[in-house]
Amino acid sequence: MTQYTGRPLNRVDGVDKVTGKANYAAEFDVQGLLYGYIVNSTITKGKIRQIHTDDARRVEGIVSIFTHENRPKLAWFDLSYKDQDAPPGSPFRPLRDAQIQFNGQPIALVVAETFELARYAATLIRVDYEQETHQTDLQANRHKARKPAVGMATLFKPPPPDPRGNFEEAFRNAPVQVASEYVHGSEHHNPMELFASTVVYEKGRYKSGERYTIYDKTQGVTNSILYVSQVFNIPFKDIRVISPYVGGGFGSALRPQHQLFLAVLAARELKRSVRVTLTRQQMFTLGYRPATVQTVALGASSDGTMTAMYHDGVAVTSQFEDYTEVVTTWGGLLYPAEHVKFDQKIISLDVATPMDMRAPGGVTGVTALECAVDELAYKLGMDPLELRLRNYTERNMNNDLTYSSKELRECFRRGAERFGWAKRNPEPRSMRKEHTLVGWGMATGIWDAFHAPARAEAVLMVNGKLRVSSATADIGTGTYTIMTQIAADTLGIPMEDVLFKLGDTDLPVAPIAGGSWTAATVGSAVKAACEAVGEKLFKLARKLPNSPFAKVRFSDVLFAEKAIRLKKDPAIAIPLQTLIDANGGAAVRAISTSVPNLLKQRKYARNTHSAVFVEVEVDEDFGTVRVTRAVTSVAAGRILNPKTARSQIIGGMVWGISKALEEESVMDHQFGRIMNHSLAEYHVPVNADIHELDVIFVEEHDDIVNPLGVKGVGEIGIVGMPAAIANAVFHATGIRVRTLPITLDKLLTAATTEVSTS
Amino acid sequence: MNLTLGTLLPTNESPSLPAIQTATRQPVTLTVNGVKTELQLAPWTSLLDALREYMHLTGTKKGCDHGQCGACTVLVNNKRINACLTLAIMQEDTQITTIEGLSSLDQTSSSSKLHPLQRAFIDHDAFQCGYCTPGQICSAVGLLNEGHAKTADDVRELMSGNICRCGAYPGIVAAITSVMDSQPTTV
Numbered sequence: 046m047t048q049y050t051g052r053p054l055n056r057v058d059g060v061d062k063v064t065g066k067a068n069y070a071a072e073f074d075v076q077g078l079l080y081g082y083i084v085n086s087t088i089t090k091g092k093i094r095q096i097h098t099d100d101a102r103r104v105e106g107i108v109s110i111f112t113h114e115n116r117p118k119l120a121w122f123d124l125s126y127k128d129q130d131a132p133p134g135s136p137f138r139p140l141r142d143a144q145i146q147f148n149g150q151p152i153a154l155v156v157a158e159t160f161e162l163a164r165y166a167a168t169l170i171r172v173d174y175e176q177e178t179h180q181t182d183l184q185a186n187r188h189k190a191r192k193p194a195v196g197m198a199t200l201f202k203p204p205p206p207d208p209r210g211n212f213e214e215a216f217r218n219a220p221v222q223v224a225s226e227y228v229h230g231s232e233h234h235n236p237m238e239l240f241a242s243t244v245v246y247e248k249g250r251y252k253s254g255e256r257y258t259i260y261d262k263t264q265g266v267t268n269s270i271l272y273v274s275q276v277f278n279i280p281f282k283d284i285r286v287i288s289p290y291v292g293g294g295f296g297s298a299l300r301p302q303h304q305l306f307l308a309v310l311a312a313r314e315l316k317r318s319v320r321v322t323l324t325r326q327q328m329f330t331l332g333y334r335p336a337t338v339q340t341v342a343l344g345a346s347s348d349g350t351m352t353a354m355y356h357d358g359v360a361v362t363s364q365f366e367d368y369t370e371v372v373t374t375w376g377g378l379l380y381p382a383e384h385v386k387f388d389q390k391i392i393s394l395d396v397a398t399p400m401d402m403r404a405p406g407g408v409t410g411v412t413a414l415e416c417a418v419d420e421l422a423y424k425l426g427m428d429p430l431e432l433r434l435r436n437y438t439e440r441n442m443n444n445d446l447t448y449s450s451k452e453l454r455e456c457f458r459r460g461a462e463r464f465g466w467a468k469r470n471p472e473p474r475s476m477r478k479e480h481t482l483v484g485w486g487m488a489t490g491i492w493d494a495f496h497a498p499a500r501a502e503a504v505l506m507v508n509g510k511l512r513v514s515s516a517t518a519d520i521g522t523g524t525y526t527i528m529t530q531i532a533a534d535t536l537g538i539p540m541e542d543v544l545f546k547l548g549d550t551d552l553p554v555a556p557i558a559g560g561s562w563t564a565a566t567v568g569s570a571v572k573a574a575c576e577a578v579g580e581k582l583f584k585l586a587r588k589l590p591n592s593p594f595a596k597v598r599f600s601d602v603l604f605a606e607k608a609i610r611l612k613k614d615p616a617i618a619i620p621l622q623t624l625i626d627a628n629g630g631a632a633v634r635a636i637s638t639s640v641p642n643l644l645k646q647r648k649y650a651r652n653t654h655s656a657v658f659v660e661v662e663v664d665e666d667f668g669t670v671r672v673t674r675a676v677t678s679v680a681a682g683r684i685l686n687p688k689t690a691r692s693q694i695i696g697g698m699v700w701g702i703s704k705a706l707e708e709e710s711v712m713d714h715q716f717g718r719i720m721n722h723s724l725a726e727y728h729v730p731v732n733a734d735i736h737e738l739d740v741i742f743v744e745e746h747d748d749i750v751n752p753l754g755v756k757g758v759g760e761i762g763i764v765g766m767p768a769a770i771a772n773a774v775f776h777a778t779g780i781r782v783r784t785l786p787i788t789l790d791k792l793l794t795a796a797t798t799e800v801s802t803s
Numbered sequence: 804m805n806l807t808l809g810t811l812l813p814t815n816e817s818p819s820l821p822a823i824q825t826a827t828r829q830p831v832t833l834t835v836n837g838v839k840t841e842l843q844l845a846p847w848t849s850l851l852d853a854l855r856e857y858m859h860l861t862g863t864k865k866g867c868d869h870g871q872c873g874a875c876t877v878l879v880n881n882k883r884i885n886a887c888l889t890l891a892i893m894q895e896d897t898q899i900t901t902i903e904g905l906s907s908l909d910q911t912s913s914s915s916k917l918h919p920l921q922r923a924f925i926d927h928d929a930f931q932c933g934y935c936t937p938g939q940i941c942s943a944v945g946l947l948n949e950g951h952a953k954t955a956d957d958v959r960e961l962m963s964g965n966i967c968r969c970g971a972y973p974g975i976v977a978a979i980t981s982v983m984d985s986q987p988t989t990v
């Protein structure tokens with residue numbers, strides 16, 4: 046039987062998704078459902094003096110209005126509000142008190158018999174505020190930069206390592222130097238699905254009294270149940286969080302969001318089922334990728350050997366949580382400069398807390414770094430690809446460990462070949478097509494290959510079908526499909542006979558789905574659970590009369606085509622159905638926990654890599670930029686499903702185009718409010734913006750990262766893309782735009798200044 | 804417990820002022836996927852909310868409610884429209900087709916009866932999270948009905964009212980052009 050893993054198979058949830066049968070959090074039908082609509086603060090900092098809800102309450106069909114004034118007593122300590130992705134600090138608590146900490150903060154929930162009524166009544170609420178002056182501008186507050194607090198989150202996001210060598214001196218002595226500042230705006234995830242929670246309240250059906258079944262938009266049902274249980278002091282057994290389909294996450298659903306809190310609060314108080322859905326505008330009140338300012342300085346000898354490297358960055362956070370991400374240290378993973386110094390700071394402003402957003406920190410830092418490397422290549426008069434090869438490293442210099450595998454060289458080779466990089470004329474403005482300037486740029490990408498503990502269950506049922514489950518999520522990543530493949534292969538059962546279930550707190554626990562670790566983490570658990578079932582089947586097989594397996598060991602057998610077989614002679618076999626029958630007609634089940642082999646992993650640096658090649662066309666008159674073609678060549682260990690993995694990389698590349706050229710949450714600092722809080726004004730790519738995108742998966746063998754040898758592909762697709770685009774824009778125009786996104790105004794202004802100064 | 808307004812109001816706010824009557828519900832008849840249904844709807848109910856909240860046809864998605872994303876695309880008399888930009892009451896005399904009506908799919912979920920575009924979307928992996936997908940497919944049906952798209956570039960341009968945040972655009976274009984190519988050309 047051919048293996049399923051490694052093949053470009055269609056998604057197992059495809060039919061559900063193309064027929065509209067896939068149900069997302071706001072789409073579960075409940076009898077007598079009430080609708081909640083959130084009211085947001087219109088000031089940025091201060092206090093609610095009075096909140097007038099009387100007009101709203103007069104609307105017929107309004108059931109209740111919750112504000113800080115009538116909020117029930119809830120958990121007191123900050124700790125209860127800390128979810129699994131909470132940064133150090135005190136998490137925001139909706140309706141806690143009269144204090145306003147950021148613009149758009151939820152200050153009331155209107156609950157009504159219909160959505161339309163709740164929305165209307167919300168417009169009748171008037172609020173008197175006591176305003177204080179706020180600070181929301183990163184640039185204006187750079188003097189307040191400080192070191193972030195340390196907490197649980199620091200484990201995954203360590204602060205920069207100590208300096209190595211003597212950067213200042215090495216840089217001073219370097220014959221070739223570059224030093225620039227890079228500015229990125231903030232970005233909101235904007236998954237297509239609006240954030241929603243449907244809380245089904247039931248009474249009397251269970252001994253304990255109340256029962257909450259919560260359909261939540263989340264990247265981790267376990268995170269949601271922990272939060273609800275702690276904050277509302279409801280025992281676990283009375284809560285079930287379900288999330289079979291998630292309409293995009295990108296990090297935004299890693300933390301429980303306002304609507305979950307408010308929907309549970311209303312359901313508990315009203316003893317009714319409640320749904321709260323955010324509007325698109327309200328999704329701009331959630332976390333976001335923070336705005337940053339970075340400085341990168343590189344020094345090299347005239348043959349291109351990098352000797353000195355400096356990278357610092359400041360990022361925005363809220364006044365109440367120290368959100369951080371790893372921005373400035375990636376240079377130590379990519380280049381072997383001996384004299385390095387990294388620094389990373391944050392600035393607390395009157396804004397919501399930022400959140401992890403696709404390749405958090407990675408895409409930010411690598412973009413600046415890889416633009417600086419391109420600048421260095423031009424200073425040296427060297428091909429940017431050659432410069433990267435000159436400074437190739439087999440070790441992560443920050444922790445001085447060898448990579449468990451690193452096929453970046455092969456990524457460069459194959460990507461360059463597919464793209465035709467050798468034909469590039471390095472001279473800026475040397476390529477043109479009528480009135481458009483053509484530019485070719487490249488960059489390197491890197492991301493972590495994480496692996497965390499998880500549990501999974503496998504049940505070989507009496508009808509011969511295999512049911513496998515783990516409380517993980519499929520946010521479009523293909524989890525359903527790849528887990529089905531892994532399970533089918535492990536026990537030699539056709540994929541049609543395997544059902545994988547996820548997104549339900551009744552299932553064995555798995556961590557939040559983020560950081561590209563789900564394939565490795567949950568995949569290893571699924572494999573372990575299926576293997577455990579396999580061992581039980583083996584024991585059953587040995588006990589059968591005249592068993593051909595009586596004298597062999599487990600390592601001598603394999604599972605294929607619905608049978609246990611001898612490896613030496615697969616024709617010697619016992620059908621699985623016979624074994625189930627031998628089990629007294631009972632299902633064979635096993636729950637397994639997969640734990641990373643830290644002893645083995647600790648000795649190696651574990652990362653995914655990519656090489657990105659991009660062509661842009663820039664209209665000389667209008668300054669508009671189009672990415673006409675791009676090749677991303679990826680080394681990410683074993684690829685379980687090249688079809689869904691390719692989609693993830695393409696998605697990441699589209700995000701890279703977006704970050705480089707389109708998206709930015711633009712704030713009016715006078716009001717502290719985001720001005721473009723709609724999909725018409727917040728630009729993300731549409732179909733017409735996306736042209737030829739090509740993905741290459743380079744073969745990479747790795748038996749250290751995890752038992753499956755996979756490294757995850759959710760983030761690596763975006764990481765190198767923005768820098769490659771910015772570098773291509775420079776090649777096309779001769780203009781370095783160091784402030785993202787590269788919009789036409791920036792290009793045109795730079796063009797005019799350059800013309801007038803030359 | 805029988806909940807009345809009074810039990811939930813804080814005592815300091817007496818409801819002495821008269822209640823505000825809003826739009827009252829009235830019968831609205833919609834023909835969706837060939838089936839006529841009479842609903843009780845307030846006139847301010849959008850077609851999108853009527854489908855999702857009152858008829859439980861949740862295949863049609865809400866991504867913005869402002870005509871900016873295309874997630875709510877349905878076919879009205881075979882033309883694609885944004886269901887969030889029309890009121891249900893305005894569609895009483897029209898034929899509405901939603902994603903649920905595109906395939907003759909039965910409960911057994913056999914994929915053989917899928918619409919060719921649905922099949923092509925699966926084969927070309929033209930989605931990830933699937934949230935924009937029903938809108939994309941309905942929009943693509945409308946696009947083929949219009950008959951203006953001749954090339955992949957035309958498809959890109961004419962499908963640009965449907966945002967896919969997952970960035971599945973290359974797959975979407977491949978899926979649509981594959982169906983376009985296999986169709987007999989009618990001008």
Ligand code: FES
Pocket residue numbers: 864865866867868869870871872873874875876885886887888
């Ligand atoms: S929901 Fe109608 S266009 Fe976005």
Ligand code: FES
Pocket residue numbers: 237292293521929930931932933934935936966967968969970971
């Ligand atoms: S598939 Fe997720 S938005 Fe299109």
